[in-house]
Amino acid sequence: MKVALFIPCYIDQFYPKVAIATLELLEKLGCEVTYPLNQTCCGQPMANSGFEHLSKDCDNNFVDNFRGFDYIVSPSGSCTLHIKEHLHGSDNQASTHIRKHIYELSEFMTDILKVEKLDAKFPHKIGLHQSCHGQRGLKLAQMSELVAEPFSKIERLLKMVEGLSIVALDRKDECCGFGGTFCVTEEAVSVKMGKDRITDHTKHEAEFIVGSDVSCLMHMEGIMKRQGSEIKVKHIAEILNG
Amino acid sequence: MSSIKIDHATASVEFNKDEAHVNWHDETLWFVRSKRDKAVFQIPEWEQLREAGSQIKNHVLSNMHDLLLEFEEKATANGITVHWATDAQEHNEIIYSIIKNEGVNRMVKSKSMLTEECHLNDFLKEKGVEVIDSDLGERIVQMRNESPSHIVLPAIHLKRSDVGETFHKHLGTEKGATDPQYLTEAARQHLRDTFLTRKVALTGVNFAIAETGGFVVCTNEGNADMGVHLADVHIACMGFEKIIPKAEHLGVFLRLLARSATGQPITTFSSHFHKPREGQKMHIIIVDNGRTKQLGRPDFRNSLKCIRCAACFNTCPVYRRSGGHSYHTAIAGPIGSILAPNLDMAQNADLPFASTLCGSCSNVCPVKIDIHEQLYKWRQVLVKEGHVPTFKKLGIQSMAGVLSSPSFFRMAGKLGRFLMKNTPFVVNNKLNVWYQQREMPDVPKESFREWYVLRGEKINEEEKKAL
Numbered sequence: 001m002k003v004a005l006f007i008p009c010y011i012d013q014f015y016p017k018v019a020i021a022t023l024e025l026l027e028k029l030g031c032e033v034t035y036p037l038n039q040t041c042c043g044q045p046m047a048n049s050g051f052e053h054l055s056k057d058c059d060n061n062f063v064d065n066f067r068g069f070d071y072i073v074s075p076s077g078s079c080t081l082h083i084k085e086h087l088h089g090s091d092n093q094a095s096t097h098i099r100k101h102i103y104e105l106s107e108f109m110t111d112i113l114k115v116e117k118l119d120a121k122f123p124h125k126i127g128l129h130q131s132c133h134g135q136r137g138l139k140l141a142q143m144s145e146l147v148a149e150p151f152s153k154i155e156r157l158l159k160m161v162e163g164l165s166i167v168a169l170d171r172k173d174e175c176c177g178f179g180g181t182f183c184v185t186e187e188a189v190s191v192k193m194g195k196d197r198i199t200d201h202t203k204h205e206a207e208f209i210v211g212s213d214v215s216c217l218m219h220m221e222g223i224m225k226r227q228g229s230e231i232k233v234k235h236i237a238e239i240l241n242g
Numbered sequence: 243m244s245s246i247k248i249d250h251a252t253a254s255v256e257f258n259k260d261e262a263h264v265n266w267h268d269e270t271l272w273f274v275r276s277k278r279d280k281a282v283f284q285i286p287e288w289e290q291l292r293e294a295g296s297q298i299k300n301h302v303l304s305n306m307h308d309l310l311l312e313f314e315e316k317a318t319a320n321g322i323t324v325h326w327a328t329d330a331q332e333h334n335e336i337i338y339s340i341i342k343n344e345g346v347n348r349m350v351k352s353k354s355m356l357t358e359e360c361h362l363n364d365f366l367k368e369k370g371v372e373v374i375d376s377d378l379g380e381r382i383v384q385m386r387n388e389s390p391s392h393i394v395l396p397a398i399h400l401k402r403s404d405v406g407e408t409f410h411k412h413l414g415t416e417k418g419a420t421d422p423q424y425l426t427e428a429a430r431q432h433l434r435d436t437f438l439t440r441k442v443a444l445t446g447v448n449f450a451i452a453e454t455g456g457f458v459v460c461t462n463e464g465n466a467d468m469g470v471h472l473a474d475v476h477i478a479c480m481g482f483e484k485i486i487p488k489a490e491h492l493g494v495f496l497r498l499l500a501r502s503a504t505g506q507p508i509t510t511f512s513s514h515f516h517k518p519r520e521g522q523k524m525h526i527i528i529v530d531n532g533r534t535k536q537l538g539r540p541d542f543r544n545s546l547k548c549i550r551c552a553a554c555f556n557t558c559p560v561y562r563r564s565g566g567h568s569y570h571t572a573i574a575g576p577i578g579s580i581l582a583p584n585l586d587m588a589q590n591a592d593l594p595f596a597s598t599l600c601g602s603c604s605n606v607c608p609v610k611i612d613i614h615e616q617l618y619k620w621r622q623v624l625v626k627e628g629h630v631p632t633f634k635k636l637g638i639q640s641m642a643g644v645l646s647s648p649s650f651f652r653m654a655g656k657l658g659r660f661l662m663k664n665t666p667f668v669v670n671n672k673l674n675v676w677y678q679q680r681e682m683p684d685v686p687k688e689s690f691r692e693w694y695v696l697r698g699e700k701i702n703e704e705e706k707k708a709l
């Protein structure tokens with residue numbers, strides 16, 4: 001299975017360890033993984049600011065990098081969702097193929113690779129932050145607002161990790177307040193949301209805040225560091241990779 | 243955006259200065275959301291009910307013209323006088339002319355967000371008509387010369403002590419009193435007197451039924467009934483989207499509304515009005531005020547399905563932490579943010595950006611309005627129509643350039659990391675908004691791309707050696 005790795009820009013620059021863990025994990029699971037070297041970004045920061053119409057070149061660059069693979073996998077629910085919903089390069093056929101074959105890491109593992117067990121150990125109490133775009137957009141987990149059977153693809157994978165336990169949060173899918181450019185244009189509310197999200201985890205004695213979107217984790221990590229908190233953030237890839 | 247007096251972000255900074263109060267505001271509204279959850283989880287067919295509500299409303303949007311005419315015909319036959327108002331001004335003038343005709347100069351009014359939208363109180367005040375709001379929360383904000391901050395809980399932004407102070411000033415209660423029972427009793431006495439002495443009473447409309455020409459008003463305090471049963475004239479105001487085809491559809495909407503709004507199985511009072519009682523006059527005013535325009539916008543028309551339950555307010559993590567007044571519009575919250583730009587793009591250009599697009603609003607909405615998707619679409623429209631400040635535009639344009647050029651992107655990233663590592667003061671200062679309350683991420687020694695290229699070279703070498 002030929003898989004292309006899509007690494008969002010901030011992960012490439014600030015959290016290479018998450019990208020490395022993703023790559024190693026996929027290779028362990030038997031995928032032939034390539035990282036197309038000229039990739040840049042999904043274009044979401046522009047589009048969410050109202051500048052979708054300027055993203056044509058960015059889209060074309062994305063298509064050039066990611067054409068011809070069986071699947072495209074990314075350790076970010078948010079960027080994956082954006083591509084799924086908004087990638088419109090000049091090459092229609094290639095764009096459609098990409099939109100249909102791009103997966104966030106955890107859904108790729110549960111839905112395509114059908115992973116049933118993992119060789120990983122993480123003897124800690126963690127709190128799971130379900131990022132909104134992954135959860136409500138990609139439906140990686142059931143949403144608390146809907147009257148429907150609960151499920152969570154990420155939780156299913158984390159439960160395969162030896163020694164790991166997940167604490168119950170008061171608000172299981174409240175947004176952390178990152179929100180792309182929102183984190184600076186609406187700084188006051190963004191930070192307050194982040195603080196409250198962190199408190200929900202500390203209150204329940206989580207040692208780590210674990211999530212599938214580095215952007216949310218970066219935002220909460222920034223606040224926790226400023227607070228001098230002991231709690232650390234981890235991306236699921238770092239845990240599932242063992 | 244420059245023409246907005248105080249935009250959402252700025253108002254939120256102010257609101258967040260009292261963190262304890264923000265916590266209270268957030269928790270109180272979250273409590274309402276939780277009550278909603280409990281109520282809806284008792285109904286296994288909840289999602290089907292939402293779908294039914296949504297479909298009926300879709301039907302309404304597509305048959306607006308016919309349904310409204312059917313309603314007018316039936317209502318007129320029932321003895322109700324039907325008026326049509328193109329905009330807020332006309333709506334206000336119709337009401338004033340009815341009041342003047344009765345030869346009175348005061349009126350009691352139960353909750354109607356439409357009259358807030360039309361700024362009826364200010365208009366009538368100028369004409370010398372005294373209006374008393376009879377919904378307790380609305381009465382409180384009215385005394386304080388404020389507008390409601392929430393469409394179901396108008397005074398939710400206030401602390402108990404604020405209410406005590408207001409009542410002390412206006413109703414002569416004891417100074418410093420905060421006991422809710424004592425304060426509501428005072429309001430009760432004051433409103434009783436109002437109900438008994440007003441000849442004209444105004445209400446909103448929750449649902450108007452085309453088939454029967456009747457309408458339904460939902461309240462929890464019974465204040466709408468108190469007002470109209472004691473008055474000689476009943477004026478009911480409705481935005482035209484309040485129409486539903488048949489009486490049987492009420493079964494769907496009344497179940498959806500109360501559960502979504504407060505977690506009650508049904509509002510305490512659902513009053514059905516069909517015709518004036520003997521000796522009473524009944525008027526209904528059907529208002530457009532921008533609704534036709536919104537109906538003509540394919541991306542935004544279904545915002546008119548809204549039944550004003552406020553579930554999207556209560557679930558919105560931004561609303562809970564910025565307060566209703568930060569939205570500077572009669573209808574705040576997520577739904578307000580997609581309705582307001584239709585009325586005035588320049589004045590409300592900030593609102594679609596006051597969201598993380600988390601999507602919770604669309605999930606709680608009982609009539610399935612795709613609120614967060616419309617927020618995203620409004621952003622695109624506002625930018626194209628030139629309602630976003632130039633500095634943002636310039637920044638984004640250079641971002642677009644960087645992101646479409648791989649080599650430039652790499653250089654920008656590398657340069658950024660280099661600067662952050664060696665000259666942290668460049669980013670760690672007051673000009674960097676991120677840094678005000680958050681640390682920047684640590685700077686790794688190499689990017690993933692650099693690591694990956696190096697790994698590739700190593701593998702190549704090993705392969706060569708093996709040969």
Ligand code: SF4
Nearest residue numbers: 548549551552554607
């Ligand atoms: S948009 Fe939906 S959730 Fe919000 S007030 Fe209207 S009906 Fe209720």
